[in-house]
Amino acid sequence: MPELPEVETVRRGLEQHVGGRTVESVQVLHPRAVRRHLAGAPDFEAALAGRSLDAARRRGKYLWLSAGEDGLLAHLGMSGQLLVGEPSRPLSPHVRIRFAFSDGGPDLRFTDQRTFGHMAFVPGGAELPGPIAHIAPDPFEAAYDARTVATRLRARRTGVKRALLDQTLVSGVGNIYADEALWRAGLHWARPTETLNGPEVSRLLAAVRDVLGEALAAGGTSFDALYVNVNGQSGYFDRSLAVYGRENLPCPRCGTPVRRDAFMNRSSYTCPRCQPRPRRAHW
DSSP: OOOHHHHHHHHHHHHHHTTTEEEEEEEESOGGGGTTSTTOHHHHHHHHTTOEEOOEEEETTEEEEEETTEEEEEEOTTTEEEEEEOTTSOOOTTEEEEEEETTOOOEEEEEESSOOOEEEEETTOSSSOGGGTTSOOOTTSTTOOHHHHHHHHHTSOSBHHHHHHOTTTSSSOOHHHHHHHHHHHTOOTTOBGGGOOHHHHHHHHHHHHHHHHHHHHTTOBOSSTTSOOTTSOOOBGGGGOSSTTOTTSBOTTTOOBOEEEEETTEEEEEOTTTSOOOSSOOO
């Protein structure tokens, strides 16, 4: 699933290529893509036709375009893409929504092979759409307070990776960057949050911010063609990953083979030497 660096890369592309343009028409080609828009596909199409799409914004893994006082909210799910291109190009079978613009220029297509992503029109949602108001600020927002996050994290009484993935604590972190931040901080994913001391939490939150920032500078992480930016270009942070997806390869810090463990129907990657398994653990 795209995490903060990937979604922010897409947001920047939308700001550049879509911001300030007027929607001429909208075609919903698969109703599942607007399942969170409860009024249905025809209402979604009508609500956006003739509207100017302005600033592109993001919180965590969600992004939205303002349309006056309202918002066009998007979540990319596992494989969602927002692609800009010439209107005459062939229509992929995975295009779920197509936006045409009154200037006749490049159109915008929401493409989603696995159909886990979605879009919704949110009245009054220009500043912060209501459906995501419960999501915590991410580390690059002005509203983010590392001290508050540290206090809340230590009170969670769960495994530290589970806490990092809780979008109501800090948003934008998913499986890839949680593993990378934990490796940088020298913490095992099952370490109980209540056993972390102040310096350990500070080191972890700094690692989260650093790894997200470095991944953003590289355009995100692309393991396949399912994550690309609005121009179809891949990100390159996969070349800098220390542990994620590197089972049995040497740890860049000590050379110990990286270990993979099952975690919440996914995987966690650690260095057994740099991130020793705790005696007490939350699995």
